Amino acid sequence: xxxxxxxxxxxxxxxxxxxxxxxxxxxxxxxxxxxxxxxxxxxxxxxxxxxxxxxxxxxxxxxxxxxxxxxxxxxxxxxxxxxxxxxxxxxxxxxxxxxxxxxxxxxxxxxxxxxxxxxxxxxxxxxxxxxxxxxxxxxxxxxxxxxxxxxxxxxxxxxxxxxxxxxxxxxxxxxxxxxxxxxxxxxxxxxxxxxxxxxxxxxxxxxxxxxxxxxxxxxxxxxxxxxxxxxxxxxxxxxxxxxxxxxxxxxxxxxxxxxxxxxxxxxxxxxxxxxxxxxxxxxxxxxxxxxxxxxxxxxxxxxxxxxxxxxxxxxxxxxxxxxxxxxxxxxxxxxxxxxxxxxxxxxxxxxxxxxxxxxxxxxxxxxxxxxxxxxxxxxxxxxxxxxxxxxxxxxxxxxxxxxxxxxxxxxxxxxxxxxxxxxxxxxxxxxxxxxxxxxxxxxxxxxxxxxxxxxxxxxxxxxxxxxxxxxxxxxxxxxxxxxxxxxxxxxxxxxxxxxxxxxxxxxxxxxxxxxxxxxxxxxxxxxxxxxxxxxxxxxxxxxxxxxxxxxxxxxxxxx
Amino acid sequence: xxxxxxxxxxxxxxxxxxxxxxxxxxxxxxxxxxxxxxxxxxxxxxxxxxxxxxxxxxxxxxxxxxxxxxxxxxxxxxxxxxxxxxxxxxxxxxxxxxxxxxxxxxxxxxxxxxxxxxxxxxxxxxxxxxxxxxxxxxxxxxxxxxxxxxxxxxxxxxxxxxxxxxxxxxxxxxxxxxxxxxxxxxxxxxxxxxxxxxxxxxxxxx
Ligand SMILES: [Cu+2]
Numbered sequence: 001x002x003x004x005x006x007x008x009x010x011x012x013x014x015x016x017x018x019x020x021x022x023x024x025x026x027x028x029x030x031x032x033x034x035x036x037x038x039x040x041x042x043x044x045x046x047x048x049x050x051x052x053x054x055x056x057x058x059x060x061x062x063x064x065x066x067x068x069x070x071x072x073x074x075x076x077x078x079x080x081x082x083x084x085x086x087x088x089x090x091x092x093x094x095x096x097x098x099x100x101x102x103x104x105x106x107x108x109x110x111x112x113x114x115x116x117x118x119x120x121x122x123x124x125x126x127x128x129x130x131x132x133x134x135x136x137x138x139x140x141x142x143x144x145x146x147x148x149x150x151x152x153x154x155x156x157x158x159x160x161x162x163x164x165x166x167x168x169x170x171x172x173x174x175x176x177x178x179x180x181x182x183x184x185x186x187x188x189x190x191x192x193x194x195x196x197x198x199x200x201x202x203x204x205x206x207x208x209x210x211x212x213x214x215x216x217x218x219x220x221x222x223x224x225x226x227x228x229x230x231x232x233x234x235x236x237x238x239x240x241x242x243x244x245x246x247x248x249x250x251x252x253x254x255x256x257x258x259x260x261x262x263x264x265x266x267x268x269x270x271x272x273x274x275x276x277x278x279x280x281x282x283x284x285x286x287x288x289x290x291x292x293x294x295x296x297x298x299x300x301x302x303x304x305x306x307x308x309x310x311x312x313x314x315x316x317x318x319x320x321x322x323x324x325x326x327x328x329x330x331x332x333x334x335x336x337x338x339x340x341x342x343x344x345x346x347x348x349x350x351x352x353x354x355x356x357x358x359x360x361x362x363x364x365x366x367x368x369x370x371x372x373x374x375x376x377x378x379x380x381x382x383x384x385x386x387x388x389x390x391x392x393x394x395x396x397x398x399x400x401x402x403x404x405x406x407x408x409x410x411x412x413x414x415x416x417x418x419x420x421x422x423x424x425x426x427x428x429x430x431x432x433x434x435x436x437x438x439x440x441x442x443x444x445x446x447x448x449x450x451x452x453x454x455x456x457x458x459x460x461x462x463x464x465x466x467x468x469x470x471x472x473x474x475x476x477x478x479x480x481x482x483x484x485x486x487x488x489x490x491x492x493x494x495x496x497x498x499x500x501x502x503x504x505x506x507x508x509x510x511x512x513x514x515x516x517x518x519x520x521x522x523x524x525x526x527x528x529x530x531x532x533x534x535x536x537x538x539x540x541x542x543x544x545x546x547x548x549x550x551x552x553x554x555x556x557x558x559x
Numbered sequence: 560x561x562x563x564x565x566x567x568x569x570x571x572x573x574x575x576x577x578x579x580x581x582x583x584x585x586x587x588x589x590x591x592x593x594x595x596x597x598x599x600x601x602x603x604x605x606x607x608x609x610x611x612x613x614x615x616x617x618x619x620x621x622x623x624x625x626x627x628x629x630x631x632x633x634x635x636x637x638x639x640x641x642x643x644x645x646x647x648x649x650x651x652x653x654x655x656x657x658x659x660x661x662x663x664x665x666x667x668x669x670x671x672x673x674x675x676x677x678x679x680x681x682x683x684x685x686x687x688x689x690x691x692x693x694x695x696x697x698x699x700x701x702x703x704x705x706x707x708x709x710x711x712x713x714x715x716x717x718x719x720x721x722x723x724x725x726x727x728x729x730x731x732x733x734x735x736x737x738x739x740x741x742x743x744x745x746x747x748x749x750x751x752x753x754x755x756x757x758x759x760x761x762x763x764x765x
Contacts (some may be wrong), residue, residue: 115587180592185587215598223605227701234690236697238609246693249612253605 005172013333021520030125032117033520037124039418044127049404052133053480055083059080060442060476063469068459076459078142082134085147085163085165088265088558090131090170090315096268097176097214100125100410101183101207103418107511109203110192110529112521115185117179124173133168146457148254151228151239151247166229173218173225176264178248180211181220187211192510201509201533202291210264216303219259224253228333239473248313255306255314263302265399267295270337273359274414277341278534280356280479282349285534286361287340294333301330306364311379312386320379327377334370338363353427353505358409361436364542365401369394372447387457388469390450396443408435415490416504421497427489434482441475483521501540509533512542592740596747603751606705610698612641618762621695625688627763633717635754639710642671643749646717662724665738666747669717672710679707698725706755707734709748716741717760 026041059079060071085515095440102120106113114120137143137158143165145154154162166426187208191200228250230236237243239250270291278285285291307323308317350356372394376382385391408431415423447469450456454465461469503512511518513527531540581623614620646668652660690700698740720741723729730738 091643116591119591137567159743177595177598181591181598185591189587189590215594216601219598219602220598220605223609224601226705229610230701236690236701237694238697244610244613244617246616249609250613253609256605436564 011345013486014231018400019346021517022440030121032121034102034106034114034117034120035418035518035522036256037120038099038101038126041098041102041127042100043097043132044093044220045091045095048086048131049095050483052083052086052091053483055079057476057480059069059083060473062459063461066461066466066469069457069460075140077146077457078138078158079145079160080145080457081143082138085134086168087399088130088147088261089169090134091125092265092407093172093261094127095407096265096403097207097210098127100203100268100414101179101210101409104414105183105186105204105207105502106190107417107514107518107522108204108509109187109190109195110159110510110523110526111186111190112424112526114182115190116182120182121174123178123182127172130168130171130175131448132173133164138166139163139459142295142359148230148251148258149225149312151231151250151255152241153233154228155239157279162230163232166225166232168348170225171554172285173222177215177218180214183211184215188205193525199510199529200292200531202274202285202288202295203268203486205292206267206274206295209299210267210461211301213260213267213302214261217257219284220253224250224257226237227253228243237339248310251310251313252306255309256303259304259309260305260396262395263298265403266406267298269362269403269410270295272406272410272413273337273341273362275356275507275509276359276409277344278415278536279505280351280353280359281345282351282536283344283348283540284532285340285341286346288338288532288534290336291340297333298330301326301333305330306520308377308379308382311382324377324379324476328374331370331374331377336406337369338367349375352409353412354423355409355413357432358412358427358435361432362402362405362409365405369401370399374396377552387455388450389454389456392456393443393446393450396446400443401439405435405439408432413509415493415503416500417516417518418548419494419497420500421493421535422504423490423497424502425495427485431482431485431489434478434485438475438479440480442472443475444473445469446474506536506541508535508540508542576665582750584593588736589739589743592613592743596744600747600751603702603705603754605759606698606702606760607754610702613694613698617694619698622693625686625692625695625733626700627699627760628682628686629760631678631763632756632760635682636752638671638678639749639752640673642668642675643746645671646742646745650738653733653735653738654729658730659723661738662721663731665717665720665741666723669714670716672717672745676710676714678681679703679752701754702759706751709751712743713748715739716744 022031022033022036027040031037031040036272039491061075062068062076068076102114105111132234138161141158143149143154143162144157145162149162175284177226187200188202222522227236227238231239237245239245241247274285274291305323305327308327311320311323341359344431346359372390374392376385378396404507412423412428415421449465449468449472452465502514502516504516505512508531509525510529510533514523645664649661649664649668651665652658688696690696720730720738723737
């Protein structure tokens with residue numbers, strides 16, 4: 001590239017094929033703008049959140065009575081399998097990584113796009129076919145072996161549907177590897193020159209750690225699933241003990257990915273937390289380096305804890321010991337983050353916006369889920385509650401109270417930037433209150449159910465558990481209803497909300513220096529980093545780079 | 560701290576992003592490919608781990624009726640390993656702006672790749688057992704087949720380079736990222752084969 005050798009200060013004119021703004025139909029095409037792709041991910045993922053949520057409500061309806069009277073038990077199994085799969089692979093991962101990651105990373109580091117825009121679009125367009133495969137699998141009975149797809153169950157039930165399920169997961173896995181390649185290269189190479197490593201917003205640090213983890217672990221899952229696919233369709237015996245195969249081997253391959261997968265679902269959320277909390281607490285983040293490096297520590301230690309899911313799989317004593325210890329160690333960097341956020345909140349001038357409410361709610365829920373996680377990571381305790389509702393309670397506190405709360409916080413926080421409109425705050429607060437109560441009503445009783453011995457993944461249960469189950473079902477329907485104020489707020493505000501300024505929250509990260517919504521290619525003139533991203537409460541304001549790159553005095557922002 | 564040379568490069572590349580946002584970043588493609596191949600190697604890692612675990616649990620590995628042949632795969636190994644040197648000659652040639660030389664060496668590499676695949680296919684047809692025969696055969700066909708697929712992709716990448724290089728001025732001493740990427744991929748395929756050959760054929764001798 002001859003042009004690439006010379007630094008050019010003045011911008012070449014816009015190429016004619018790049019419009020100033022996108023039309024609505026551009027969002028349904030193979031578009032290479034990272035912001036379009038981010039929105040595509042978010043909206044697609046939200047649709048699947050609704051589908052996965054409906055599946056959960058049908059299951060909760062079934063569980064309101066001890067007998068299997070609402071659904072055929074096999075359909076129940078298909079629902080529980082696909083509820084888990086959709087929520088993980090079609091909602092949280094694409095929303096947190098694909099959605100926020102793609103939308104925010106280039107804006108936060110002062111880049112015009114991701115390093116490989118075409119690859120980025122390609123990665124997104126692998127998600128809809130995968131989703132179609134999952135939905136289509138219901139015409140063949142639906143995969144019934146849980147989202148873990150352990151053999152032998154996965155090899156002897158609904159073979160066609162299970163194969164479609166495998167193809168779907170391999171597709172989204174490929175998509176997430178391609179996305180991760182893009183994030184690693186973008187964050188390492190595309191930062192605006194004035195931004196040093198310790199001025200990178202923490203969300204980008206989190207995305208960096210997430211991407212490394214995805215690169216490490218996803219291919220191993222793909223290997224395991226390919227072997228499973230061969231066992232089901234081509235008569236091999238990798239996981240068939242009667243022919244010398246090994247079922248536990250599958251569990252190792254699966255959990256080598258799927259434990260890190262919980263970090264794929266929570267690290268970007270931690271990143272969102274580290275952005276939302278200082279902005280709305282009007283204080284510098286406490287322990288920038290501690291938070292940044294703890295993401296890397298989680299990423300590293302998280303690769304060596306997977307056997308805590310397999311304490312009851314005939315695991316030898318030394319493995320139980322080793323993986324109990326490593327699991328407890330991984331709680332330390334997580335704790336570092338929690339304490340840093342609490343310290344950031346401490347003494348802050350907190351603005352209780354919807355985003356901040358969800359962030360604080362997340363803090364409470366995640367600590368709860370983290371504590372039950374520590375108990376589960378201890379093999380002596382885990383053996384007693386393995387495959388009970390205690391496990392279900394734990395991971396819903398982490399994934400719903402953690403990841404989903406974080407996604408909500410992120411949506412509220414960046415809604416003005418993404419849409420150029422303000423959302424309705426009272427409606428956001430109603431949404432938060434309903435979600436918070438609903439979450440605890442649904443998942444808190446499950447701890448007790450599990451400790452009393454109710455197994456997970458069953459359509460019928462012992463009558464002694466009925467009262468608590470009805471409480472869970474009531475909570476679940478409250479959660480379902482909580483979508484309404486959110487949905488109405490989003491749609492109505494996107495169309496009719498008051499126009500947002502470029503920086504309504506007085507944020508100091510670079511995405512707030514451009515228009516709301518940002519122009520195509522983000523800035524006319526790239527912003528210059530003059531201070532760290534979290535120097536709140538020190539009288540710093542961000543220059544707004546208007547259309548022609550000149551600094552424009554910002555209308556006094558709401559504070 | 561970023562030194563100034565790197566800063567210039569970064570400024571240059573962000574300008575590049577503006578003018579040519581429709582294109583991938585040429586400067587970063589090699590880095591991107593290396594990141595991807597790192598990930599891809601872990602998929603092989605999963606298969607190799609499976610192979611070793613199953614081997615460790617088996618009474619006899621490979622079992623009696625499914626022994627492996629050694630001569631043909633050894634020749635194949637020599638062909639594939641030397642092709643890695645041949646493709647490097649092509650890379651050297653383009654650095655001297657010698658497109659003809661590059662074309663020659665890349666064509667030879669592709670040919671060696673095809674010979675390797677042919678040898679592999681011949682081995683499959685003459686071994687006397689198939690994918691489903693036993694656990695060892697499962698592993699054997701799956702890993703060598705998956706690797707063979709990668710060789711095939713590599714051959715297509717090289718053919719792609721040859722196809723593009725027919726246009727004068729497409730590649731030059733300063734502009735040959737595609738050539739470099741094909742070479743890196745080819746080395747990757749080669750390294751994986753060496754590990755695979757050790758695991759399947761050499762370990763079978765022990
Ligand atoms: Cu885990």
